[in-house]
Amino acid sequence: MREQVGEFDLRWQEAFGMLARFRAPLGEDRLWISDPKAIQYILQTSRYHFVKPYAARFALNTATGKGINGAEGDDHYRQRRVMLPAFGGPESRALRPVFSASAQLLVEQFRDSLSGTKSTSREEDMPTFLGHAVLDALGKAAFAYDFNQLDHQKAELEESLHSFMAKGFGLPSDWKVFLQGVMVHVPPRVLDLMTYLPTAGLTFLRRHVRLSNAVARKLVAERGEDAEGRDALSLIVRANRNEDESRRLVDEELIPQLATILGAGHETTTNSLGWILLELARLPDAQDKLREEIFAAGAHETDNADLNSLPFLNAVIKETLRFDTVVPHLFRVSTRDDVIPLSQPIAGSSELPIAQGTHIIISNVAYNRNKHIWGSDADVWRPERWLDGTVDAGSTRVGVVGNLMSFGTGHRSCLGWRFAVVELQAFVVALVAHLRFEMTPRAARIRRENCLVMLPMVAGEEARGNQLPLRVSLVDGEDGGRAGAGKLSVG
Numbered sequence: 001m002r003e004q005v006g007e008f009d010l011r012w013q014e015a016f017g018m019l020a021r022f023r024a025p026l027g028e029d030r031l032w033i034s035d036p037k038a039i040q041y042i043l044q045t046s047r048y049h050f051v052k053p054y055a056a057r058f059a060l061n062t063a064t065g066k067g068i069n070g071a072e073g074d075d076h077y078r079q080r081r082v083m084l085p086a087f088g089g090p091e092s093r094a095l096r097p098v099f100s101a102s103a104q105l106l107v108e109q110f111r112d113s114l115s116g117t118k119s120t121s122r123e124e125d126m127p128t129f130l131g132h133a134v135l136d137a138l139g140k141a142a143f144a145y146d147f148n149q150l151d152h153q154k155a156e157l158e159e160s161l162h163s164f165m166a167k168g169f170g171l172p173s174d175w176k177v178f179l180q181g182v183m184v185h186v187p188p189r190v191l192d193l194m195t196y197l198p199t200a201g202l203t204f205l206r207r208h209v210r211l212s213n214a215v216a217r218k219l220v221a222e223r224g225e226d227a228e229g230r231d232a233l234s235l236i237v238r239a240n241r242n243e244d245e246s247r248r249l250v251d252e253e254l255i256p257q258l259a260t261i262l263g264a265g266h267e268t269t270t271n272s273l274g275w276i277l278l279e280l281a282r283l284p285d286a287q288d289k290l291r292e293e294i295f296a297a298g299a300h301e302t303d304n305a306d307l308n309s310l311p312f313l314n315a316v317i318k319e320t321l322r323f324d325t326v327v328p329h330l331f332r333v334s335t336r337d338d339v340i341p342l343s344q345p346i347a348g349s350s351e352l353p354i355a356q357g358t359h360i361i362i363s364n365v366a367y368n369r370n371k372h373i374w375g376s377d378a379d380v381w382r383p384e385r386w387l388d389g390t391v392d393a394g395s396t397r398v399g400v401v402g403n404l405m406s407f408g409t410g411h412r413s414c415l416g417w418r419f420a421v422v423e424l425q426a427f428v429v430a431l432v433a434h435l436r437f438e439m440t441p442r443a444a445r446i447r448r449e450n451c452l453v454m455l456p457m458v459a460g461e462e463a464r465g466n467q468l469p470l471r472v473s474l475v476d477g478e479d480g481g482r483a484g485a486g487k488l489s490v491g
């Protein structure tokens with residue numbers, strides 16, 4: 001838990017292949033898996049026969065409230081059925097102007113902050129720099145909620161969302177490491193009581209969920225019976241209204257979905273964007289190539305440009321989702337004795353019998369670096385692999401985007417993946433068209449910290465939480481915005 005994300009996974013994958021058995025703290029066997037066929041069986045074919053361990057649901061419920069993330073079985077099925085229509089392809093694409101407008105505002109604010117000064121660039125901390133704009137976009141797109149309006153409750157919620165994974169899960173103490181190791185043996189009732197422990201992390205998360213729920217209550221009440229908006233919450237409220245009464249979500253199930261969506265969608269997207277900009281700062285040639293593609297297509301000038309048709313843009317996004325897997329692991333436990341199919345035989349067998357109650361760590365990070373799938377240079381960030389035929393997904397389809405495990409797969413795959421992809425496309429286009437990102441000495445010391453979500457931290461400054469300091473300047477030819485050159489039309 002204290003190594004950088006992926007270190008042990010890649011070491012094990014190199015030493016043992018795509019499957020390993022290891023001993024947990026009290027001596028029981030657990031499985032570590034990156035085998036595509038096994039992942040497909042566990043997460044897709046078997047559906048609710050493999051569930052999230054109660055300890056993982058406890059962590060998710062603590063961090064994001066008792067929403068879909070921690071639900072199982074029929075409760076999960078009902079919640080997903082009502083929420084899914086809000087996150088479809090057309091619904092997500094329709095939100096692009098919202099994302100573009102937030103990204104454009106960020107560019108304008110940066111430009112304004114330089115005007116009147118002699119400097120042409122400034123070091124910016126990416127989570128801080130991007131965080132407000134991403135949250136603003138998420139608030140408007142998901143809840144028609146404006147984080148920009150001055151309001152005490154909004155400011156508090158925003159403050160609490162800033163790097164909340166780092167505060168809740170980062171830099172675990174010896175006690176926390178021990179606890180997480182043995183948590184699967186703690187009876188659920190005792191775990192539930194532990195939610196109330198007065199530790200700094202839990203106190204912070206409890207307050208965060210309370211704040212989110214208070215806002216959600218207000219928003220759901222505002223929607224009332226006739227929610228007409230195009231934001232995700234209105235679509236969810238409408239879908240719920242049209243649902244058979246016996247399957248409808250009650251308020252106690254609807255309210256926590258705001259904390260869930262903010263929790264699941266904010267840091268994941270902000271950090272994915274941060275990792276994209278870091279990789280582009282590390283490889284200026286790739287950044288220039290991307291900028292040229294954006295300019296050639298005029299994609300920064302109109303929301304009507306089809307961003308799916310920009311090959312290098314999408315290669316950069318997919319390559320970063322692969323190389324910088326922000327959700328490194330998924331946790332499951334089998335609810336019955338089972339036989340897991342394997343793509344690589346072990347001891348002459350292509351099947352692995354397992355006992356009911358076996359705990360499994362699915363390594364998204366190792367799968368995303370599998371050299372059989374992504375090529376012999378899988379440990380290098382190289383977007384061209386998506387364009388030159390290097391990627392060989394074979395016949396086992398797992399992930400929802402590019403066969404990657406970055407968004408999980410199956411009936412619990414990321415609900416917001418289309419939403420996230422449209423948002424990443426819109427932000428990358430607006431930012432790279434107008435701003436240049438360069439490395440700094442502190443960025444060269446970035447560590448990949450495991451806080452459930454992979455966060456960047458500067459080595460030696462971990463106590464300051466997640467940071468990603470890059471040098472930002474206006475791209476050549478921009479004059480501080482006074483001529484409005486290359487302005488995004490956000491319609």
Ligand code: HEM
Nearest residue numbers: 068069264265268269272327406407408412414415416420
């Ligand atoms: C780049 C950004 C994102 C990444 C990498 C990501 C990744 C993931 C992953 C790996 C899971 C599966 C968890 C599991 O199987 O245990 C997941 C679930 C989920 N994600 Fe995302 N996510 C992202 C953005 C978003 C956004 C923007 C939203 C909402 C607007 C969202 C909402 C959810 C929800 C609600 C779930 C739970 C689904 C369920 O349990 O059925 N995510 N996400």
